[in-house]
Amino acid sequence: MLAAERREHLLDLLARTGKIVAKDVAADLGISEDSVRRDLRDLAAEGLCQRVYGGALPVSPAVVDYGARQAVGPDGKRKVASVAAAMVRPGSSVILDGGTTALAVARALPKELACTVITHSPTIATALIDHPRAEIFVLGGRVFKHSAVTCGAAAVEAAQNVSADLCLLGVTGVHPEAGLTTADADEAAMKRALSARAADTYVLASSEKIGTASPYRVLPWEDVTGLITDADPRDMVIDQLRALGVEILAAQ
Amino acid sequence: MLAAERREHLLDLLARTGKIVAKDVAADLGISEDSVRRDLRDLAAEGLCQRVYGGALPVSPAVVDYGARQAVGPDGKRKVASVAAAMVRPGSSVILDGGTTALAVARALPKELACTVITHSPTIATALIDHPRAEIFVLGGRVFKHSAVTCGAAAVEAAQNVSADLCLLGVTGVHPEAGLTTADADEAAMKRALSARAADTYVLASSEKIGTASPYRVLPWEDVTGLITDADPRDMVIDQLRALGVEILAAQ
DNA sequence: CCCGTTCTTGCACGTTTTTGCGTGTTACTT
DNA sequence: AAGTAACACGCAAAAACGTGCAAGAACGGG
Numbered sequence: 001m002l003a004a005e006r007r008e009h010l011l012d013l014l015a016r017t018g019k020i021v022a023k024d025v026a027a028d029l030g031i032s033e034d035s036v037r038r039d040l041r042d043l044a045a046e047g048l049c050q051r052v053y054g055g056a057l058p059v060s061p062a063v064v065d066y067g068a069r070q071a072v073g074p075d076g077k078r079k080v081a082s083v084a085a086a087m088v089r090p091g092s093s094v095i096l097d098g099g100t101t102a103l104a105v106a107r108a109l110p111k112e113l114a115c116t117v118i119t120h121s122p123t124i125a126t127a128l129i130d131h132p133r134a135e136i137f138v139l140g141g142r143v144f145k146h147s148a149v150t151c152g153a154a155a156v157e158a159a160q161n162v163s164a165d166l167c168l169l170g171v172t173g174v175h176p177e178a179g180l181t182t183a184d185a186d187e188a189a190m191k192r193a194l195s196a197r198a199a200d201t202y203v204l205a206s207s208e209k210i211g212t213a214s215p216y217r218v219l220p221w222e223d224v225t226g227l228i229t230d231a232d233p234r235d236m237v238i239d240q241l242r243a244l245g246v247e248i249l250a251a252q
Numbered sequence: 253m254l255a256a257e258r259r260e261h262l263l264d265l266l267a268r269t270g271k272i273v274a275k276d277v278a279a280d281l282g283i284s285e286d287s288v289r290r291d292l293r294d295l296a297a298e299g300l301c302q303r304v305y306g307g308a309l310p311v312s313p314a315v316v317d318y319g320a321r322q323a324v325g326p327d328g329k330r331k332v333a334s335v336a337a338a339m340v341r342p343g344s345s346v347i348l349d350g351g352t353t354a355l356a357v358a359r360a361l362p363k364e365l366a367c368t369v370i371t372h373s374p375t376i377a378t379a380l381i382d383h384p385r386a387e388i389f390v391l392g393g394r395v396f397k398h399s400a401v402t403c404g405a406a407a408v409e410a411a412q413n414v415s416a417d418l419c420l421l422g423v424t425g426v427h428p429e430a431g432l433t434t435a436d437a438d439e440a441a442m443k444r445a446l447s448a449r450a451a452d453t454y455v456l457a458s459s460e461k462i463g464t465a466s467p468y469r470v471l472p473w474e475d476v477t478g479l480i481t482d483a484d485p486r487d488m489v490i491d492q493l494r495a496l497g498v499e500i501l502a503a504q
Numbered sequence: 505c506c507c508g509t510t511c512t513t514g515c516a517c518g519t520t521t522t523t524g525c526g527t528g529t530t531a532c533t534t
Numbered sequence: 535a536a537g538t539a540a541c542a543c544g545c546a547a548a549a550a551c552g553t554g555c556a557a558g559a560a561c562g563g564g
Contacts, residue, residue: 002271002273002304002305002306002307002309003304003305003306003521003522003523004302004304004305004306004309005271005304005309008309022540023539023540031523031524032523032524032525033540033541034523034524034525034541034542035522035523035524037540037541037542038522038523041542047359053531053532053539053540053541054532054539054540059359059382122374122375122377122378122381122390123374123378123381125374125395126374126375126378126400128395129374129375129395129397129400135394136394136395136397137392137393137394137395137406138374138390138392138393138395138402139392140389140390140391140392140393140402140407140410141389141390141392142387142388142389143377143380143381143388143389143390145381145382145388148378148381150390150392154389154413155392158392158410161406255512255513274550275549275550283513283514284513284514284515285550285551286513286514286515286551286552287512287513287514289550289551289552290512290513305521305522305549305550305551306522306549306550
């Protein structure tokens with residue numbers, strides 16, 4: 001393995017998993033920990049990673065945040081993401097919301113799948129630049145830092161000019177009575193605008209969000225085609241949603 | 253085996269496997285490592301591969317590209333970036349172009365500097381999410397993968413709705429007669445639109461771009477306020493530009 | 505056809521870079 | 535406070551590199 005290749009591998013690992021453990025990488029690649037440490041030191045000097053005791057972290061806390069949040073429920077998110085990615089038909093267009101679950105969907109899109117992805121998340125757009133066949137369209141506007149997506153009037157207006165077959169929406173709360181909810185009013189409006197531009201809207205929600213509600217309503221259940229979740233299909237809340245006419249797609 | 257044949261083989265290998273190990277190729281083809289090294293040196297000079305210790309890597313993938321291009325002239329880029337970042341006044345708004353140099357500028361913005369950054373690069377928007385005081389605005393549109401920025405009609409239109417104090421533009425060619433040039437027509441149009449929305453336009457160009465020209469003109473020198481570069485201020489080309497009324501800001 | 509020129513190629517040699525290990529130091533943990 | 539893990543530094547061996555050089559092939563003019 002070439003030295004430059006190793007560095008690429010480290011950056012890739014950092015981007016995908018959100019962290020690097022020097023010891024593990026050394027064992028994986030069959031090289032000494034010293035080499036890994038030297039590489040990390042160089043990468044840190046170039047501002048490409050942040051050196052920490054035992055390994056390295058991404059430079060941007062936002063990305064660290066992604067890593068951390070992914071660490072909370074990586075299995076659930078991955079399962080949900082792979083089911084969602086499988087729903088994207090070749091040649092179709094999909095509106096992809098922001099958030100860690102949607103990011104996982106973007107990464108789960110098969111390399112050979114040609115499709116158009118419309119997103120208001122710069123992070124997701126960046127992640128998809130590597131995808132050989134995806135056409136990417138970014139909805140512009142002011143960037144909301146806590147969620148790393150564009151929101152507000154300009155973004156909503158930009159959304160009016162697109163339309164898609166499918167909208168995959170992430171939310172913070174999924175509740176039979178409250179509907180889909182989120183923690184920010186502007187975000188809720190943006191998600192509403194996104195959903196309105198697609199023929200079908202599916203909600204991505206790992207199990208810990210089921211049965212919870214946040215302050216701002218995004219959509220009532222009438223406007224939702226289905227729910228993709230890793231929660232138990234026999235869960236009581238899930239049953240209630242099914243009774244409301246929501247298609248339930250169980251991940252795993 | 254003919255020399256040209258060998259070069260084809262190398263490029264093919266690079267495209268298929270993503271890397272070239274000088275030693276292995278020499279053994280496979282039954283030629284000396286010196287010949288392989290010479291070929292790789294020539295190919296790298298033509299921009300067809302990226303020379304690394306032990307062999308070569310491709311130049312194309314976006315992420316690899318970032319690493320590679322930064323590896324070429326990290327010092328120059330960093331110097332230019334820090335001068336450019338120092339030009340952003342507190343409370344002002346700045347239009348930031350795409351590219352590795354602009355990315356370096358984004359990273360060089362001091363944490364305590366409150367400003368508005370308008371960009372058509374999802375990568376730069378992502379990098380700025382962790383900046384505590386920067387307001388970020390993304391110009392939406394179709395994403396051009398080879399340069400990782402939004403371009404085209406929608407992006408140009410989005411640019412009409414913003415205005416800024418300063419525009420920092422990256423280009424591929426800086427030539428006294430040809431003006432500022434770039435390798436893609438859509439990109440050129442986008443850069444032109446960006447420049448038109450700012451009171452002042454400064455060009456970011458590390459020394460290797462000085463005196464070179466690409467196919468598509470972005471701007472004539474009349475529309476450029478200044479040039480930020482790490483090239484020698486007494487360089488002949490730089491002198492010509494100064495005579496054209498371009499303000500020269502020497503980095504280092 | 506012959507001879508001088510140019511270009512390519514492989515080898516030798518000295519230089520630079522990388523790498524793993526040993527040593528002592530520092531940082532984190534319990 | 536003691537113990538362990540991670541780290542930095544120096545070192546030496548190995549690998550890769552660049553350069554100069556000579557042998558040989560390709561080429562062109564006479």
